[in-house]
Each structure stands twice: as C-alpha cells, then as structure tokens.
Amino acid sequence: MSMTAAPPNRYGRLMTSLLRVTLRLDTFINKIYPTDFNPLYYTGGLSNLFLFVLVLSGIFLFFYYEASLGVAFESVRYISQDVPYGGIIRGVHRYAADGFIVGILLHLFRNWFTDRYLFSRDNPWISGMFLLLFGGFIGFTGYQLVWDERAQLLTSMFIAMLRSIPAVGEPLARVFLGGEGIGEGTLVRILFLHIVPASTLYVMLWWHYLRLRHPKIWPPGVWVLFVLGIVFLLAGVIPAISGQPATPSARPTSFPLDVFFMLPFWLLNWLSPGVVVFLSVVLFAAGLAVPYFSRRETVADMGVRHAGVAQVIDGNCTGCELCYFDCPYNAIIMVPSPGPGLSKAAANRTLLAVVLESRCVECGICIGACPFEALELPKFMERDVQAHITNAVQPTQA
C-alpha cells in the first residue's frame, strides 16, 4: 500500500485554498464569539430554525389567505393592513424565506470547502441539494400567491419555461394552470404547490439526518433570539409589500428582483426559456454529482482506504456500546448477545455489537472507541499501522 499521494491538481489546490479561508474565518469568529456560539458551526441548525419560523408564520397566513384570482390580492392586503400584526407576520414569513436560502447556501459551501460531503456523507449532500431545490421552488410559488403584477408576470414566464420542455412541457403547463390559461383554479394549484412541498421539506430533513449520529439540528439560544429578532426587525422596518394588483389587461414588463428565488427569471432577459430550463437542470445535476466527481484525491491517492469493513471480534465484545455511540455513520447496532464472550470482561455481556457493512466507511473510529480490542479493520490491522509508522520514521538511507 502506497502512502505517497499524487500532487494535487488545480481543483485540489483551489479547494485547499478555500478550506484555509474557511478555517481562518472560523478562527476569526471564534475570537468574537465563544466556540459554542460560533454561527458557522450551526448553519444547518440556523436553516432549520428559519424553516420552523416559516412554518409557524405560514400557518398564520393560511388562516386569512384566499386562493382565488379576484380575492387573493385583497386577502393579502387585509392581512398586511387590517389584521393586528398581520403585516409583521407576512414580513417575518418573507425574510425567514430569504434566511432559509442563505442558511442553506452557507451550509452547502461550508461543507463543500471542508470536504464534509465525500464517501458516506453523499447522503446528506444529495438530500441537501433537494432541500435547496424545493426551498427555491416554494419561495417562487410564495411570490405568486400574492397575485400582484409581479406574480402575474412570474406565472407567464414560468409557463413559457414549462412549455419549452419537450414532450411533457405542455401537459405540465396545463396541470400547473388548471386549464389552457390562467383561470380560477390556478391559485388553488399554486397554493397546493406551496404547501405540499413545504411539508415535504421535513421528510427531506429526515432523509438529511438519516446517517448522521449527532446532527446539530438547532442553533444555540443566543442565535435563536438573534434570528427571531432580525426577522421581526426587518419585517417592521422594511415591510413586505405587494405591487399593483394583477389584472387581465395588465402587461407588466419588469418587477423587483429577489435574488434568492428569481435568478432563473432574470436570465430570461437574455436567454430563451428552453435554455434557462436546460441550464437549471444541468446546474442541479452538477450539484448532485459533486460528491462523486470533485474529490481532491482519488481513493488510490489516499492509500489508507480499502481497509476493509470493520469487524467485531465476537469473543472480546463486552456489549459496552462505546463503539455504537461513537460511530458517526450509524454503522454499528447492538443486538441481544447469543452467548457469553470468550474474554473475562465479555463473560457476562448481554449485548453484542454488529457492523452494518453498507454503512461502514472503514474509518477506524470504532477501533479507537473500543477498550477491549473487539473491533478491527481486517486489511489494516494494528501491526500493519505500526509497521508503516516504523518505516516512515526510519532515517533515509544515504
């Protein structure tokens, strides 16, 4: 097994630079905040907090919103101006949506730059990409629900994009609109496409956390207060407002751009709908492929991989569960012991550790966790490690 890695390519050097920048930023923020308050350690938790705020404020808005072409705009106006604190809740919903996307993007870049997306971490990466996609789509449908001129123009542009998709575009557009054109059923469908994917986000979060042993799903209290504070403050100081009401005769040609949700529509200034759809699909597919095509080193470069799936030495296992608690990949489960172990310490065990091969990444953490020498990496045993170290520290022969 070779211990020398190939020199990093241009991508590898770029990622190493970004890793250094990320770690320097960590160090800088740790000088301002105590490490357990560092927000960069809780980008995922912060996104989750924004999502929670979105759900609660969304439920409030749902009570007053009416999904009908003639009434939707007026119902949003009623919420904003006549319902006590309705305008604040609308603003909180709007700014929390932006915060949700910002949080996800920070989380994505941080995990990308620190290599926390490789090997068995592809699962949270892929689910995270879907969370980002769905989050963006939900935000877009949210802007449509207001049914002002911007919503009308967005709907027209989205329909043009749908219709540009070969074969399925036209039927998709009909399903989205509830007919050949914008009609009384359209807003009900858009509301459905706002709420159902939003609920689905929690299923995706379950998928996101599935293989993580200790996910930080919630930020510290200080950041909960700060985030709630900032969305309330923004909602009060810069209220979320509607444009002119949408009318069949209106022909709006421009609208205020929200960079987090409307970038594809901005591209329509220069590109045809078909090209924008194509680019969006390519970008998403590239995002999904990142864990598999953007490794700085190949498995062969790393040398230490292919250690073999961890194996439990039955006779030594005491059922103490230390490996079970330490494995970050949920790759070890405890089962009732079929009989006593061979060693003295294992004689009275009631549980036995079992390695789930499909989840094991051969990292060796369980071996460090086990004080009873009851686990091993079959192709990377202790004596081999010692031999490597001995060889490495040998003085070079002149």
Next chain:
Amino acid sequence: MHALYGMGIVVLSGLGLLFAAGIIIGEATDQWFLGGALIGALLITYSFIILLLRKMGMIGPRKAER
C-alpha cells in the same frame, strides 16, 4: 474586561427597557409595524446580553462542550 462586559449588559438592559416601552406604545396606538420592529430589537438586545454573559463566564458552555 469584565467591567466592560458588565457595563455593556447594563446599557443593553436599559435599551431593552426602552424597547419594551416602545412595544407597549406601539400596541396602545395600533402601530403594529413599530411594535413588531421593537419586538425584534428587544430580542436582538437579549441575544447580545446572553453573549456578554457568556463571555463573562456567567453562563455556559453547555455540558457537552466543556
């Protein structure tokens, strides 16, 4: 440094009191946007108070991070 943090907490507490009074005024006069903004300002103030308390060592760190 502790004295400075302590001073910061006193100032922030005073600000918090002002914001709380503003919330009441906003509610009494039906200025909901003012009230909502001040709720936000109050929460942000609380978050900074907690940060300063933490820096003074009077709260935390959490058990798992000691």
